[in-house]
Amino acid sequence: MFSSGKNWxxxxxxQTLIVCVLIGQIACDQDRRIPRDFMLGSGLSSYQYxxxxxxxxxxxxxxxAELHNPKPKDFVIDNSNADLAADGYHLYKEDIQLVxxxxxxxxxxxxSWPRILPTGYANKINQAGIDYYNDFIDELLKYNITPIATxxxxxxxxxxxxxxxxxxxxxxxxxxxxxxxxxDNFGDRVKLWITIxxxxxxxxxxxxxxxxxxxxxxxxxxxxxxxxxxxxxxARAYRLYHKHYxxxxxxxxxxxxxxxxxxxxxxxxxxVEAADDSNKFMNEMFLHAIFSEVGxxxxxxxxxxxxxxAEQGFPRSRLPxxxxxxxxxxxxxxxxxxxxxxxxxxVYRNRSVDDLHxxxxxxxDVYIGFDVDPxxxxxxxxxxxxxxxxxxxxxxxxxxxxxxxxxITENGYTTQGGLDDDDRVEYIxxxxxxxxxxxxxxxxxxxxxxxxxIDLFEWKYGYVNKYGLYEVDFSSPNRTRTARKSAHYxxxxxxxxxISKKVKEIK
Ligand code: FCB
Numbered sequence: 001m002f003s004s005g006k007n008w009x010x011x012x013x014x015q016t017l018i019v020c021v022l023i024g025q026i027a028c029d030q031d032r033r034i035p036r037d038f039m040l041g042s043g044l045s046s047y048q049y050x051x052x053x054x055x056x057x058x059x060x061x062x063x064x065a066e067l068h069n070p071k072p073k074d075f076v077i078d079n080s081n082a083d084l085a086a087d088g089y090h091l092y093k094e095d096i097q098l099v100x101x102x103x104x105x106x107x108x109x110x111x112s113w114p115r116i117l118p119t120g121y122a123n124k125i126n127q128a129g130i131d132y133y134n135d136f137i138d139e140l141l142k143y144n145i146t147p148i149a150t151x152x153x154x155x156x157x158x159x160x161x162x163x164x165x166x167x168x169x170x171x172x173x174x175x176x177x178x179x180x181x182x183x184d185n186f187g188d189r190v191k192l193w194i195t196i197x198x199x200x201x202x203x204x205x206x207x208x209x210x211x212x213x214x215x216x217x218x219x220x221x222x223x224x225x226x227x228x229x230x231x232x233x234x235a236r237a238y239r240l241y242h243k244h245y246x247x248x249x250x251x252x253x254x255x256x257x258x259x260x261x262x263x264x265x266x267x268x269x270x271x272v273e274a275a276d277d278s279n280k281f282m283n284e285m286f287l288h289a290i291f292s293e294v295g296x297x298x299x300x301x302x303x304x305x306x307x308x309x310a311e312q313g314f315p316r317s318r319l320p321x322x323x324x325x326x327x328x329x330x331x332x333x334x335x336x337x338x339x340x341x342x343x344x345x346x347v348y349r350n351r352s353v354d355d356l357h358x359x360x361x362x363x364x365d366v367y368i369g370f371d372v373d374p375x376x377x378x379x380x381x382x383x384x385x386x387x388x389x390x391x392x393x394x395x396x397x398x399x400x401x402x403x404x405x406x407x408i409t410e411n412g413y414t415t416q417g418g419l420d421d422d423d424r425v426e427y428i429x430x431x432x433x434x435x436x437x438x439x440x441x442x443x444x445x446x447x448x449x450x451x452x453x454i455d456l457f458e459w460k461y462g463y464v465n466k467y468g469l470y471e472v473d474f475s476s477p478n479r480t481r482t483a484r485k486s487a488h489y490x491x492x493x494x495x496x497x498x499i500s501k502k503v504k505e506i507k
Contacts, residue, residue, distance in 0.1 A: 059118025220360030
């Protein structure tokens with residue numbers, strides 16, 4: 001009954017031709033193959049996913065410390081926390097089965113630092129935490145799904161909050177103790193490591209009191225100290241691996257940057273300069289320090305912060321300096337870039353910018369205004385998502401930083417619920433096409449991961465914002481998962497390894 005390989009091919013070509021004639025040539029021309037070595041996946045993170053906040057020896061995380069104490073109502077907009085979240089601690093096997101059924105190549109997840117080191121100190125390792133991640137990783141490998149393992153995704157032992165969290169260099173040492181435990185326990189199976197998720201934006205949000213613990217208002221000072229410490233933490237974690245583990249384990253270590261592309265609001269010289277400056281400032285601080293020939297902070301970042309600090313009467317720059325040996329130590333410390341990218345911002349620059357931001361602050365230093373403040377975006381993450389900006393973003397990295405390997409580690413679309421998420425389908429389709437365009441343009445982009453596989457606790461947006469390919473019913477005790485349209489759509493892409501340039505109806 002089955003035709004031989006050659007006959008089958010002739011038949012398929014013939015069928016395709018007939019279908020093309022029937023549905024119109026254009027539709028057929030717009031189908032594209034996804035190269036076999038391009039990884040398609042999705043993602044989760046520990047605090048957002050696991051729940052089980054006090055089970056099996058997990059210590060409190062800094063989120064527990066913050067959210068278990070009374071806070072103003074809008075601290076998290078629905079006043080929720082992730083004590084139970086999506087109950088991934090108990091349901092991971094079912095979820096990984098769904099990942100497998102979708103035909104995905106990779107799943108990105110993060111380790112909960114307080115599940116591994118409940119007190120924050122490395123003299124007491126929680127074996128149940130190690131067991132959980134061993135099982136999680138083994139379950140992925142059983143189905144041939146590549147684990148992309150993040151060490152730090154906004155989830156830290158509460159104890160370290162008392163040290164001031166990432167503004168204290170001592171926390172870098174505690175981080176390194178934890179990193180070593182991860183390499184020792186999981187490095188035989190994890191081959192793609194991420195040190196830190198979104199260091200720039202994490203520091204900005206945490207120390208400008210926008211969205212992450214320690215919720216401190218140290219704007220324009222604490223955020224830069226945090227960034228320097230994270231540059232060093234990443235570099236030390238990378239160097240530790242390459243010195244002691246790389247040879248036997250053969251993996252790679254990278255970090256994840258949140259890069260949203262900035263476009264000028266108008267074509268005035270000021271706005272064009274504003275867009276250029278903000279791309280360099282907000283997207284390239286870490287890229288420059290790690291991947292450029294000269295290393296260190298981008299020139300524009302140093303110039304602007306130094307000048308503003310002087311103007312504001314600070315006796316020295318608010319940007320902590322990097323010594324020659326630190327610059328050297330940081331250079332080259334990523335085998336690949338993980339990129340999280342969600343939307344395009346339109347920026348402008350005129351005198352009104354003076355009144356827009358806290359002084360001092362990172363945004364006042366860059367000296368730009370947004371047509372919509374990104375920190376206020378919720379459902380409007382959809383706002384002006386210009387998919388070809390993903391192409392520009394990727395090609396800019398290719399050109400400016402010698403074409404490093406890139407994985408899109410997060411990209412997704414928020415809704416407020418419902419299974420018919422046509423907007424998300426369209427968004428993923430457009431974005432992934434732009435990524436594949438960049439690959440065809442010579443950019444070494446190797447994979448794409450939708451954020452998120454299922455609905456999660458979305459930080460300050462609680463359970464209001466939903467990114468999942470699968471819906472989670474947070475009101476049911478068993479946290480029922482239901483496939484959205486986008487889940488079927490993405491499955492179709494993953495299993496056929498084909499994507500259409502325009503969204504097509506799938507059966
Ligand atoms: C990213 C975070 C991720 C998720 C998405 C929506 O910045 O890394 O945990 O919350 O935003």
